[in-house]
Amino acid sequence: MVIPVHDVNPVRRTPWVTYALLAANILVFLFTPGLAGSVTGEGSLAQLCHLQAFLDQYAAVPRELIHHRMPQVVPTGETGLGPQGPGCVVGPPGYDKSPELSVLTAMFLHGGWLHLLGNMLFLWIFGNNVEDRLGHVRFLLFYLVCGYAAAYVFALANSGSADPLIGASGAIAGVLGAYLVLYPRARVWVLVPFLIFLPLRLPAWIVLGLWFVLQAVYSSGGGVSQAGTVAYLAHVAGFVAGMLIAWPLRPGTPPPPEPRGALFGRRARPGW
Structure with missing residues (x-):
């Protein structure tokens, strides 16, 4: 897996919506109970119970999305002593x-620092160009539509699951799909882990195409939605939604600038 760090694709206007989404995700994470103070996302039993109750209230739950009904009992955020020892208390939803x-x-919810930072890295690198092409308002609507498409496709495939589905991954996957359609030849600097991290400049269609293939392969083994795990099917659905929405805009999209300098250790030639 390659790690993107920068794309060679300047924008014409300031991506205010991308910046706002980055800030909103970070701020929500900092105020999510039991997470911001821990690098691993782990904490005391009281913190975990509080977090479980918070996610149950604000996360998307596939069973609720499909059947449109609330469970009879939910975590209350309190701790108690049960037959099997200390645990989280459940009760009627308040x-x-x-x-x-x-x-x-x-x-806008994330399960830990790595989950948050990984999503924000991809949004930072690829979101500005998609916003530049769509415009501020349309980009925001596009982002939300991709997020909803990702969540509902995952819920349809996991209609009996009561595990919370959280994260901006589905919406950001839509951004990646749109970027692939609009700027397939844009150059992206990536780090490739091979004994050490090797910096390479690759075309976007390789970087994002490889990312999509990996998500599709992983999703074929069954998606999961608990905090700390990855809903790969939601990534696939968001990516495809982004591609489909962006496809009509492809003919009028100005191409990225021609690359200059070294590429794969050689001087780039015209046409690369």
Whole structure:
């Protein structure tokens, strides 16, 4: 797996929506109970119970999305002593939850620092150019549509799951799909782990195409949605949605600048 660090594709206007999404995701994470103070996302039993209750209220749950009904009992955020020892107390929900709105709130929740930083890295690198092509308002709508498409496709495939689905990955996968359609020849600097991290400049169609293939392969083994695991099927659905939405804009998209300098250790030739 390659790690993108920068693309050679300047923008014409400031990507305010991308910046706002980055800030919103980071701020929500910092105020998510039990997570921001821990690098690993682990904590005390009280923190974990509080986090479990928070996610149950604000995360998207496939069973709720498909059947549109709340469970009879949910985590309360309190700890107690049960037959098998200390644990999280459950009880009737003390709140009203809209499954449809939970997809929106779930897009800004993350299960740990690595989950957050990985998503924000991809949004930072590829979001600005897609926003530049779509415009601010259309980009925001596009981002949300891809996030919803990813969540509902995953929920349809896992309609009996009560595990929370969180993260901006589905929406950001849509950004990657759009970038692949609009700027397939744009150059992306990546780090390739091979004994050490080797810097290479690769075309976007290789970087993002490889990413999509890996997600598709992983999803064929069955997606999972718990915090700390990866809903690969949601990534695939978001990516395809992004490609389909961006496809009509492809003919009018200005090409990225011609690459200059070394490529794969050689001087780039015209046409690369």
